[in-house]
Amino acid sequence: MGRKKEARQGLPHKGSCVILSSFKLCPSGHSCSKTQIIKKWRRFYPSLPFPPWAPPPPRSSSSRASFPSRLSSLSLNHRSSLCKSVVKCSYAEAGVKDDYKSTTIDVVADIKTERVVVLGGSGFVGSAICKAAVSKGIEVISLSRSGRPTYPDSWIDQVTWIPGDVFYTNWDEILFGATAVVSTIGGFGSEEQMQRINGEANIVAVNAAKEFGIPKFILISVHDYNLPSFVLSSGYFSGKRKAESEVLSKYPNSGVVLRPGFIYGKRRVDGFEIPLDLIGQPAERILSAIENFTKPLSSLPASDLLFAPPVNVDDLALAVVNAVTDDDFFGVFTIEQIKEAAAQVKV
Structure with a gap:
């Protein structure tokens, strides 16, 4: 908007x-x-x-x-x-x-009319971003391999759904008139698959957006959980970090990297709804309440696997909306900063 x-x-x-x-x-x-x-x-x-x-x-x-x-x-x-x-x-x-x-x-x-392209828009995080964006009057185009979601919801009709793969898509059609690109691309698999999905796919998207002249790129990355270096060198985390580097180098003054931890909400898989909020919401409240006691332990290896608070998928989506609409919003954002950015949009 x-x-x-x-x-x-x-x-x-x-x-x-x-x-x-x-x-x-x-x-x-x-x-x-x-x-x-x-x-x-x-x-x-x-x-x-x-x-x-x-x-x-x-x-x-x-x-x-x-x-x-x-x-x-x-x-x-x-x-x-x-x-x-x-x-x-x-x-x-x-x-x-x-x-x-x-x-x-x-x-x-x-x-200024915002027109946002969401990569992976039919996924768990992507669909939440699409929903939040249209609720704020932002025009949304989703590119994902599955295309339009199969479940009914009123906001779905307000999004332009395009099935496709970032490696083979017609970027001229996707990016025309866009003011920002949001990538939620990521996944698990073999070492090679994780490098390709989390790293190469996002790098392709960043370069396509930059060449087309899109002014802002927003990447949904991941919190490092204070994990030891040998774990962070695996395909999942190293792929994400390579994508982050590409965003920050191509968009030094407008690129956004969001690093959430465990993301909870109602997730749909094959027509079934998985209520991740039943776990994530209580955990977030407890960890937020004892944050002052757990901070001294944050230097311990992998301590954040236990103490990093989860992030509501709706809060993550609102943080993205904030990033899209605020020209002064750029850089790397931690879990707490994501929640603060979401709170600004809620007001």
Whole structure:
């Protein structure tokens, strides 16, 4: 959902609805007289003979100029020329005076529409991200090998589901118009399979997004659990770390790496719902309550396998939404930082 900002004085242009509200500016951007402005306006916008804020001249000394006070009075063509994207505009009543002074028009516009591509969008984490994103008004495209989920849910119809594989997909079709890419790609298997899924697949996606000019890339990675180095060198963790390095090198000022621990929620597998929250939610509460007591133990090898708090999949999804909509949100985020980012969106 685009951020709402007050439009500045200037020309109507794509992505925002900006209306001249002073006779100090004209369509060419120069300082001109009232008469010059109207003449230039007619040349720039022949279908709209007078600026929205300026009444036409009176037909006689006894007649009074009139002009529609709301944009709804204009034709659809005029509307589309003034508001190039979906915007929310509010206008003050245009009171017309004999001295033809300008009437201020307040405009609030959605100047940025987010369009997010979620890789692995039909999975456990990916579907939660898609659901959270559409609930915030973000346009979502999902790319996954399974395509559209088979279970019914109202938010599913609001997502564009594309079946495909990151190694063979048509990136031009997938990434067109996107403002961010979110990758939830990951999995287990043999050493070679884990390197390919967790590392190579994500690296391919990062490079495709960068070459296409996508401004932000968000990677769902994994907490290292303070594991010994010989475990972290395995295909799963080393693949994830290679993908992280690619994100941070290609997107040094906008790349996002989220490192959750155990992710819980209601997970669907082959039509069955697995209530991971029955385990994860109580564990999160207990570990959060005793956090001050367990911190001294965090230096012990693999201690986080016991003491790292789980993360609700909905919180992880909201953290992603925060990353998508906030240009100042980038870098590597720990479990606690993920929860803090989610809390900011909940408010």
